[in-house]
Amino acid sequence: MRVAFDIPADAKQLTKLEVGVLMAVAMFQPVTRAEISEMFGWEISRDLIAAPREEGLIAAGPRSPRLGAPNAYVTTEKFLIEFGFESLRDRPDLEALENAALLPVGAATGEGDAAPDEGEGGDSLLGSEVSRDRVA
Numbered sequence: 001m002r003v004a005f006d007i008p009a010d011a012k013q014l015t016k017l018e019v020g021v022l023m024a025v026a027m028f029q030p031v032t033r034a035e036i037s038e039m040f041g042w043e044i045s046r047d048l049i050a051a052p053r054e055e056g057l058i059a060a061g062p063r064s065p066r067l068g069a070p071n072a073y074v075t076t077e078k079f080l081i082e083f084g085f086e087s088l089r090d091r092p093d094l095e096a097l098e099n100a101a102l103l104p105v106g107a108a109t110g111e112g113d114a115a116p117d118e119g120e121g122g123d124s125l126l127g128s129e130v131s132r133d134r135v136a
Helices: 016-028 033-040 046-054 077-082 094-099
Strands: 058-063 071-075
Touching: 016 033, 016 046, 016 071, 033 046, 046 058
Parallel strands: none
Antiparallel strands: 058 071
């Protein structure tokens, strides 16, 4: 994967969960950690936010109007460069991701249940298997 995307050998490898957080920020920005937690169906730690922040892929954006004015996260210019986007308009369409079964049905419109069915286990954004394996 590193060769296909011309990723430098010294680049930090993100876990699947960290990549999921990055995807959530990229697709739903500006988004708070609490909103990402709602998407995943469990509490997202500050550590999961920290890894993409340390890589310069996401940054604190505007404060949310929610109670306590939590930080909302947005992608950075480095994110656009790393993933070959000229602008945020180049991101995949949410409906196309649903059709490819990469997002739960209804995620694009906010309808439907993003949480897994009872007894399935796992999470709605990364499939049923949760792993801390590194993405190579």
